[in-house]
Amino acid sequence: MNLSEIGKKVRLERIMNRDTGRTVIVPMDHGITQGPIEGLKDMSGAVNKVAEGGANAVLVHKGIVRAGHRGYGRDVGLIIHLSGSTGLGPDPNRKTTVTSVEEAVSLGADAVSVHVNLGSESEAEQLQELGKIAETSAAWGMPLIAMMYPRGKNIENEHEVEVVSHAARAGAELGADIIKTNFTGTISSFREVTKGCPVPVIIAGGPKAESNEEILEMASKSIRAQGAGVSIGRNVFQHKNPTNMVKALSKIVHQGATPEEASEEL
Template sequence: MIGKQIRMERIINRETKKTIIVPLDHGVSVGPIDGIRNLTATIQKVAEGGANAIVEHKGLVEDGLRGSGPDIGLIIHLSASTSLSPKPNAKTIVCSVEEAIRLGADAVSVHVNLGNGDEKQMLNDFGRISYDARNWGMPLLAMMYPRGEKIRDEYDKEAIKHAARVGAEMGADIVKVSYTGSAETFREVVEGCFRPVVIAGGPKMDSDRDILEMVKGATDAGGAGVSMGRNVFQHKNPRGLVMAFSAIINRGASVEEAMAILQGEAV
């Protein structure tokens, strides 16, 4: 379908088939935290660094619209829950594919937590969104996490492999999962999921080297890039960090080379 191909090229590098996505949807789940209070400034920085797309909820599309600067793809997030809820892992659908199209989205995303009592409803919602996205030629990013009462360790390799496969089999075009801790184990995740796999950033990390080593490991394992929010928009230099990501993901740079880029040195 030509519409989906055109939109995919707006959120993924057409040459490398890799992507750098920066989610900015955290305001619904945890409130106006540092880094997303001024969306326009943050979007400008990550766009300048070479990010392919951002993720936003529908109400902030106009606020993040810039009249100049590098273009960047727009992914509208359809799922929501808040940390104020007694069941924050239960995601509900708050936007439709059609509404996202009217807002100018290049793709849509859903969040599914497996292994809890609300899995049934989230999978049902996922199936409906997948159907609508396919009908409209809209790329679909699925954020898949083993997270709930039945999950002892949400970073367990087997659980993440399963979550990634569910995302692919339910019709996602890109699947987002947590990193498993090593290139060797993450390669198993990628090999078991016949769609591009990107890694989440998770909680804010203190070490730039740790972040870049995680990106390098996922890339070496065959991953398709990153979908990182807090570790990017709360970084002291979001533009430089995205540039460092791009060097690893799109050019195969080493961690040392990426560190040099982040630190503003010539490589």
């Protein structure tokens, strides 16, 4: 094992539970796409709440590290997001690289993440960037999470198993260590996604859910389909009690609890 492989192993242990090999990540990168939305106006408070709940990591853009990470409360893994676009631009699906792996290293990151929209008009450029970033990440011993979404004018259903499986596999093919993608709705269909992807697959939380039960059920189904965890943002940091919501999700992800058992945390 060379030095970069050792570094990657050490960092992965900071964002993945070493006993379960699974993770609970809370993405808080919404400020670029949507501005200072509810739940993310006080970043230090938002990070502290999910850390106290036992989140394995938070995911933020580089400028937020100084505003909301470490130096107080319970420690939590740090993932720096390298991609960006705003909802004000002509094509929000066109993600561009806004931070380098080297800068993430200097900020003390435990991992980096890249967003790719398969099916978008800028798919080729996004795939090219993913490939380059995977090469740089490997050289630095930095774990890479690829957010792989089937998203564009030719995609009729972003949660359909064939396109989600394709997106997950594409990210693994280009060197990602962990894939984040959409949940396909059922245990059997999501098992097709995890079976076809040689690296761990975690699910996105999606839009704000109507109930706690909906989120807990989705998390449970993904774990039973051999998923490696969750990366849930709005349904955590906009929850009335983010700390307890993280506790509930962690109970499912790391202890195999049922949604009913996990809901006791709420």
